[in-house]
Amino acid sequence: MAGRVFSNLSAILNVWKKDRSTVKKKQNKRMQTKETCPVGLLKNSVVKVFFASRDYNRTRPWETHTKRCTGTGFAISGKRILTNAHVVELLNEHTSVHVKKRGSTIIYKAKVQKIAHECDLAILEIDSQEFWKGMNPLELGGIPPLKKAVIALGYSRGNKLLITKGHVTSFETKQYLHSDTELLRIQIDATIKNGNSGGPVILENKVVGVVYEGSQTQSFLIPTSIVKRFRTGAEESDQQAVFCSLGLSYQSIKNAQIRNHFKMSSKMTGILINKINLWSGAYGILKKNDIILAIDGVPISNDATVPFWGNKRISFNYLISMKKPGETSLIKVLRRGKEHEYIINLKPVKPHVKVQQYYKRPSYYIFGGFVFVSKSDISKCEQQVVISEILADDINQGYESFKDLQVEKVNKVKVKNLRHLSELIEENHIQDLTMDLEDDKVLVLNY
Structure with a gap:
C-alpha cells in the first residue's frame, strides 16, 4: 500500500515538475518577447527636445522675455531628428536647441536645419558621432485605417x-x-x-x-x-513653403436656388469662387463667380469635399496642398453656363502671419501713444497695419477701445505698409490728422 502511495506521489511530483518547467519556459518566452518588442526597440530612437529663446512682445515689440519649452523628436534617415516647428519656433540670435537620448543624462546641442510653419514640422541636426550610436531611423508608414x-x-x-x-x-x-x-x-x-x-x-x-x-x-x-x-x-529646395494653395476664397453651393442662378444642371456639383488673391496662380485666369466643378478630373461636391477613403470625404484643398510649387492642376469651371478647362500653375502657400516674426524683432512705429505694427506680409510692399497697443496719454484719451484695429487710411490715403503709414504721419501738414480704421471707425488727432 505504502509503495503504491509513494509511486502515485512520485508520478504527481514528476507532472508538477514538468508543468513548472513549461510555465517557466512560457514566462521566459514572454519576458524575451517583451524585451525584444519592436516598440521597445523604437524607444531608443525617440529623444527629448529642449528649447529656449528670447521672445519679442507682439504688442510692445521693444519688450522681450525668455521662452522655454520641451518637446519630443525622433530619428529619421540621414542622421536627422524630426519634431514640430512650434517646439523650436523662435529662431533668432538668442535661440538654444538641445536634445537628450532616452536613459541618458548627456544633453547634445542641436541645430535647426529646416523648418516649415505651414505644416508645423522641423528637422534638427546633431553634430556628434556619440549621439548617433544606437540610434536607428524610424521608418515612415502610410495612413492608418480608421479604428486601428x-x-x-x-x-x-x-x-x-x-x-x-x-x-x-x-x-x-x-x-x-x-x-x-x-x-x-x-x-x-x-x-x-x-x-x-x-x-x-x-x-x-x-x-x-x-x-x-x-x-x-x-x-x-x-x-x-x-x-x-x-x-x-x-x-x-531652400524655399520656405513646400505646399501649395489655389489662393482663393469660396463658398459651398448646397442651396438649389443659387445653383439655378449660376445655370448649373441637376448633375453638376461644385463651389463658387468669391475672390482670387493677387499672388494666386489662378489670378487673371479664373474669375469671381466661376463654379469650380472638378480638379484634375476629380468632381467637387456642393459641400466642397472630394472622395478620400471608401465613403469618407475631405476638403477639396487636399488635392492642391500636396502638390509641389510649380506643378500644375487642371481646373474645370462653369462660367456663364458654359464649361471651360484651365491649366493653373500652382504657387506655394502664403502664411497669413509672416514667418519672419519667429526670427527677428518685429518693426513698429509709435505716434501719439499709438503703437503701430504690421500684421501680415502679403508682399514686400503691401502690409496690414494695426494698432497693437495704446500707451496712456492725454492725446489718445477716449480711444482705448481702438486697440487691435487695422489702419486703412491716413488723411484719405490708403495705407500700403508700416513705412508708408509713418511717412504719411510725418509729412502731415494739416491741423487734424485723420485715420480711417476697420469697422468704419475714425481716429482724429490734433497736434
Missing part, C-alpha cells in the same frame, strides 16, 4: 518616455497652427499632454503620424504623407 489601434511615444513630463495607446477616429483637413491653408490631419482618441509634441505615433513598427496638438479626450497627428512631402521639399 496605435501607440504614441513622447516625453510629457520629466525624463520618462511615456507610451499612450489610442485608436484612429477620423481624417479631416484643417488649418495648422501657423498656416492659412488646409492640410490633412488624423484624429485619435488618446490623451496627449504638453511635451509630447513632435513625438511619433506607431502602427506595426512604423511611424504613421507626428503628434502636434492634443486635449484631454483627443489628439491630432500630422500624417506621414505630409512628413514625406516636407522631407522631400527640404532636400530639394
